[in-house]
Amino acid sequence: MLTTNKKNRLIIVVPAYNEEEALGKSLDVLQNVLLTLIKQQKVSNESKLVVVNDGSKDKTWQIIEDASKQSDYISGINFSRNFGHQNAIIGGLTASRPYGDVFITIDADLQDDVKAIYEMVDNYLDGYDVVYGARNDRETDSRFKRWTADTFYKLMNKIGVELVPESADFRLTSGRVVDELLDYPEQNLFLRGILPSIGFPSTVVYYKRKERELGESKYPLRKMLALAWDGITSFSIAPMHLVLFMGILTTFVSFVMLFYTAIQYLNGHVIQGWSSLMVSIWFIGGIQLIALSIIGEYIGKVFKETKKRPRFIIQDNLLK
Structure with missing residues (x-):
């Protein structure tokens, strides 16, 4: 395994939309993960959390500003309005690329298991450029949601779109992969389909997804169906x-x-x-x-x- 150096600057990009209820706790948890990695000398002391406020109507941006004043490891960017989850991820990667060498994206609700970040970083140090976070089960979902998810992955596979099963936007990407990703100029983003098409050595980390503790889901059925339709029409005729x-x-x-x-x-x-x-x-x-x-x-x-x-x-x- 490689040892840490200044080239291992980790940036954790956290898209957030109306997350005032959960964001304070999420920042504490993620900062502890980051500090642990720094203490273990797996990432640089110049690593950061970058929270992307996607045009929230609540106090999300104020929480980010306050947190950045209290900690050198927390920073953020504020969109002029709501541009959507996929654009929030791209915006965070674009703004933070000069400050990092390896990037992890994770939602602010922390339903994705933050402990998987340790394994992701280990895989990166072992030479992988992309590490996908994938759920090992869907016990927290309703029967209807499980059925629609399974149907979507099977449909995408049938029409020739390469996806990592049960993987969403919780992933690690190296700097060179982010550079290639940012060269994609298209407006209709479906990152789950774009990343596998880029290539580079990749692997998967499996984890158990938790139920949301605070706040409400920002991805109701309507948005999930819209994202699925974008994925189909962006990659296939x-x-x-x-x-x-x-x-x-x-x-x-x-x-x-x-x-x-x-x-x-x-x-x-x-x-x-x-x-x-x-x-x-x-x-x-x-x-x-x-x-x-x-x-x-x-x-x-x-x-x-x-x-x-x-x-x-x-x-x-x-x-x-």
């Missing part, structure tokens, strides 16, 4: 293939209906069925709307990319 398949299927059904109508006509059954006509109209209309919506989604993403607007705006920066 499989939905477009689905539209093509549905179009072919609809055409096949229309030929079957035409054949059926001809048989009925030859048998003297000339009265047209109102029900079959209505079903056909609704069926075809529904497929057309689905197709237009999926095509529109891709066009919308292209539209956003062409404008090249900033992914985040930093209003205040405490890094020094």
